[in-house]
Amino acid sequence: MTLLRDPVFRRGLRLGVPFGLVSGALSLSFGVVAVQAGFTPLQAIVTSMLVFAGSAQFAALSILAGGGSFVAALTAASLMHSRFLAMGIALAPSLKGGPARRALEGQAVVDSSWALANRGDGTFDRALMFGTTVPQYVMWTVGTVVGALVGDLLGNPDRFGLDALFPTFFVGILLAELRDSRGRVAAVAGGAIALALVPFTPAGVPVLVAASAALVGLAIPGGRRPDGPGAAGGARAADGEEAA
Amino acid sequence: MSLSEGQLWLAILALALMTAVTKAIGPALVGGRPLPRWASGVIGAMAPALLAALVVTAVFADGPRLAVDAHTVGVGAATLLLLLRVPLLLAVLAAVVVTAALRALF
Numbered sequence: 001m002t003l004l005r006d007p008v009f010r011r012g013l014r015l016g017v018p019f020g021l022v023s024g025a026l027s028l029s030f031g032v033v034a035v036q037a038g039f040t041p042l043q044a045i046v047t048s049m050l051v052f053a054g055s056a057q058f059a060a061l062s063i064l065a066g067g068g069s070f071v072a073a074l075t076a077a078s079l080m081h082s083r084f085l086a087m088g089i090a091l092a093p094s095l096k097g098g099p100a101r102r103a104l105e106g107q108a109v110v111d112s113s114w115a116l117a118n119r120g121d122g123t124f125d126r127a128l129m130f131g132t133t134v135p136q137y138v139m140w141t142v143g144t145v146v147g148a149l150v151g152d153l154l155g156n157p158d159r160f161g162l163d164a165l166f167p168t169f170f171v172g173i174l175l176a177e178l179r180d181s182r183g184r185v186a187a188v189a190g191g192a193i194a195l196a197l198v199p200f201t202p203a204g205v206p207v208l209v210a211a212s213a214a215l216v217g218l219a220i221p222g223g224r225r226p227d228g229p230g231a232a233g234g235a236r237a238a239d240g241e242e243a244a
Numbered sequence: 245m246s247l248s249e250g251q252l253w254l255a256i257l258a259l260a261l262m263t264a265v266t267k268a269i270g271p272a273l274v275g276g277r278p279l280p281r282w283a284s285g286v287i288g289a290m291a292p293a294l295l296a297a298l299v300v301t302a303v304f305a306d307g308p309r310l311a312v313d314a315h316t317v318g319v320g321a322a323t324l325l326l327l328l329r330v331p332l333l334l335a336v337l338a339a340v341v342v343t344a345a346l347r348a349l350f
Contacts (some may be wrong), residue, residue, distance in 0.1 A: 018333055036245035043252055055298075060259055061270035067246050070255050077259055081266050083294055088270025090287040099272040106271035107264060113297070115291045122284020161343030164318040167302040168339040170295050171323050172332045177292040184284070190293030191300045198305045206305070210297030217285030 003127065011133020012113070019112045020135030022165050024055055024143035029157035030061065031147020037065035041148035048144035052110070052137060054166065055080040059203055077203025086211045087114050094124035108133045115173045182220040189213035314350070318343030 003009050007065040027048055034044035051057055056077040088106050091114065095102040109128050117129035147154075154160075177183040190213035197206035247299060303316050322339035325334070 004252075005286075021333070022336065038247075039252065039256070040249065043249075043256060047256050047259065051263050051300065053263045056259065056263055060255070064252075064255070065247050070247060070258075073255060074258055074262060078262055078266070081263055084263075084266045085269060085348045086290060087296075088267055089274050090270070090290055092273075092275035093277060095271050095275050099275070102271035102275040103268035103347065109267055111295075115295060118288070118291050120288045122287045128343050135279065152342045157346065158315075159347055161315065161318060161340040161345075161347065164315040164339040164343040165336055167315070167319045168322040168336045169332070170299045171304075171319065172326055172335065174292060174295040174299060175326055177295065182289050183292040186289035187292040187296035191296035194297035194301050195304060195310065198301060198310055199308050203301075203305075203307075206301055207294065207297040211290060211294055213293035213297075214286045214289040216293075217287070217289035218282055220285070220289075 003130065006127050008127040009131040011208075012116075012128040013134055014131075015116060015128070016113065016132035016135035019132065019169065020139035022169050023136040024139035025145075025165050027140045027143030028147035029162045030054070030057055031144040031149075032151035032154050033065065034061055034144075035148050035151040037061060039148075044148040045141070045144050045158055049141050052140060053077075053081055053084075054140075055204075072091055079208065081204060082204065082208045083211060084109060086208075089149060091124050091129075092121075093122075094126050096126065105130075110136055111168065112173060113137070115177070149205050182217060185216045185220060186213050189216060314346035315339075315343045317346060 030048065031041075031044045034047065035041055039047070047057060059080040060073040060077040063076050064070075087109055091106060092102060093110060095105045097105070105126070110133055110223055113129045113132035113136070114124070116132050117124045117126070119125060147157075158165075174187060178187060190210040194206040194210040197209055201209075245252070301317075303319050304310050304312070306313065318339040318341075321342045322335040325335040325338055330338075
């Protein structure tokens with residue numbers, strides 16, 4: 001396994017640790033809520049291991065828990081997950097091998113690993129992305145196991161403020177993207193589009209349509225930055241790691 | 245929940261299939277070619293656009309309503325700390341503590 005010796009992959013593993021801690025807390029709350037909604041503990045754990053997508057899992061769970069249908073849950077989850085279509089297209093040229101191998105490698109994408117591996121010039125650091133995802137997959141599974149097994153003792157996980165975790169981490173990655181004017185314009189436009197659509201569209205659609213704000217990249221060249229967004233986001237994550 | 249245990253297993257498998265296929269489409273169909281110049285600018289701008297959209301919907305959307313909740317305040321406080329270059333994990337801790345404290349008080 002040459003990947004395990006790759007210093008970039010190892011750096012990714014370290015960068016992924018603080019994100020893994022957040023994943024663990026989030027998936028713990030998924031496990032708690034799923035079991036309270038009527039999943040067996042095994043079903044909650046298998047969901048996290050196979051689906052491995054927080055926004056899709058929570059979207060489906062909230063609809064099923066509210067008595068919604070299978071079709072409604074799957075539709076909501078697909079909409080929440082649809083941003084990975086855009087992310088996969090962006091990532092594609094940076095992956096290796098033929099279509100089957102690239103499709104397999106593409107399974108390693110999660111929001112934070114995709115953003116950290118983004119070099120800002122249209123290419124991605126593949127090894128860094130794999131490394132960043134590993135601690136998050138491990139902790140996503142561990143958190144769900146804990147939540148599914150001890151869930152009944154905890155009550156409503158929102159009581160502990162866990163729903164503030166995920167947006168704060170994304171703010172952390174986002175701030176590193178705001179160093180050039182292209183990033184700032186894209187962020188403001190993306191945020192505004194999403195907010196404007198929330199009252200009128202099903203969950204997931206606002207974020208999907210907000211991806212169109214990236215078209216500002218046609219007008220504002222970003223150029224290659226010496227320490228692209230990956231490196232900058234990494235520095236922040238590393239700061240956090242030291243604090244832990 | 246209106247699904248039986250068996251139906252829920254089917255739903256879980258369908259979810260897993262859907263997420264895997266969504267992630268596979270781009271890499272399987274697009275990869276292997278270098279990007280045209282215009283595309284790299286758009287892809288570079290995708291992360292800030294998507295991240296900003298994820299943050300504002302997580303913080304301000306309560307179903308189809310726009311609302312300010314305890315976690316809106318918690319994430320706002322953490323954002324200020326991040327701007328002051330406080331380490332990420334400390335800022336996350338602050339977000340959680342502020343949110344939980346507000347929920348306990350009100």
